[in-house]
Amino acid sequence: MELYSLTIHEISDKIKSKEVTIREVLDSIYSRIDDIETKVNAYINLTKEYAYIRADKLQKKLNDGEDIGILGGVPIAIKDNICIKDVKTTCGSKMLENFVSPYDATVIERLESLGAIIIGKTNMDEFAMGSSTESSYFKKTVNPWDITKVPGGSSGGSAASVSSDMAFASLGSDTGGSIRQPASYCSTVGMKPTYGLVSRFGLVAFASSLDQIGPFTKDVTDMAIMLNSIVGHDDKDTTSVNLNKIDYTKYLINDVKDITIGVPIEFLKEGLNPEVKKAFDSSIDKLVEHGAKVIDVNLDYIKYSLATYYIIATAEASSNLGRYDGIKYGYRTDKFEDLLDLYKKSRTEGFGEEVKRRIMLGTYVLSSGYYDAYYKKAQKVRTLIINDFKRVFESCDIIAIPTAPNTAFKIGAKTTNPLEMYLEDIYTVPVNMAGLPGISIPCGFDSNNMPIGLQFIASAFEEKKLLQAAYTFEQNTEFHKMKPNI
């Protein structure tokens, strides 16, 4: 077995027992990247030189008998909207094509303090707006399971890199499903933690009340390790919560007898692909077989999540993206007549279609005369959605729902009608509206051998329940062991 195909917990054991050197691990991962990246296009930028310098330093520490951390020497990929000092952070946009971050995001500081080696920045939909990674200015990432299909998005590069063994784990960001949906399409584990659990300092803002950083991993054990590494209070992010530190690996428990799972059956009656439904139903049966109690739950307002999301997310985006004015940093047009012309031309030339569409929509819902009808109304419906979840979590520990209504679609199939693309987020968006944690794990394949994801949702800061249910499912199935033939 090649080193690149191992999990974090397997490779760290080999590094720490000195069965392999950190250089050998890096050689393995970069040769894998050399072999298949021209097909997959998961990365925007590799940080090879810097990775080898870190590898040698960490190896020396290890040889001197020092602790190199739980991620000591493990190669990890980072979505290109998370800042790394002295490395480009493009957000998949022409606007930030040459932006070099002067500082590290808090999650990068944390990962590096625990010995991780950042090997590159991954491709994404421009400013994380999209569900297929097709709106990137630089390239189109493909799905390692079928290179004619999309990897999902917006964190498509992060999902594809882990799925095709070009990284041991990666970080993405999730505003409406951008970690869980590509995890589902590419057959990896992906988690969106509770809003406030992971610092957003250094994450380029899209919709600040919804954005959250989270990991992609090859299995649930690695997910617990990654969570342990990135969770924690940060005074640089005022929305970061200060809780007692939890060791998430303690919740890798192969038992669901004490867990009640709620299934929103009514919500799943329309628009769900029959093959996804079949895989979902047999996953629930599997959990019942292992002792879980399953109940039917009603989330009355969940069907309004998508509408609410596209008002709130675009409103916040139009405000956040106001900073790209061609003055302080980012793209500036060559020819302009005055300041206003400079603003307009820089933004028109620097942003892609989907970003412009969302900025304009957000501006519309916030504009005079429409604010109450759209934005304020959406904020009220958001309250109803939050209350819905609160009520349901009085009768169950977690909610189970498919991650996406379909498996990965063909490249180009949904680019002409944005609404069709938005519908792929129907099962992931409600979680962001309520700020809850959600995990997607591999739970099957359709008749074309395309992966299907199972999503668990818990109440705020109950990631441990997600891990317990996900771990039990994983330990009693083989889906996570399947690899794409690429």
Added chain:
Amino acid sequence: MSISREEIKHIANLSRINVEDNMVDKYAETLSNIVDMANEISKLNTDDVKPTAHILENVNVFRKDEVKPSYSRDRILENAPTKESGCISLPKVVE
């Protein structure tokens, strides 16, 4: 269509984005479709519901007022498209 050509031009201007004349209809159509989808929430009665801006109940998070090193000016200016004498330069605003 729920958003008119005129409104598209107005929003584009507010957004500081140029929309070519031949693209106005296309934007009007796509944005109208999205707004029509979003409009389904208008039928919900939300009279007694408080709006949620943020899921956390944090109000006024303060930190200690301590002097700490910041980023160097030169480092920050490296990302500026044009600069002069330690400042970001921009076209003349006041005549």
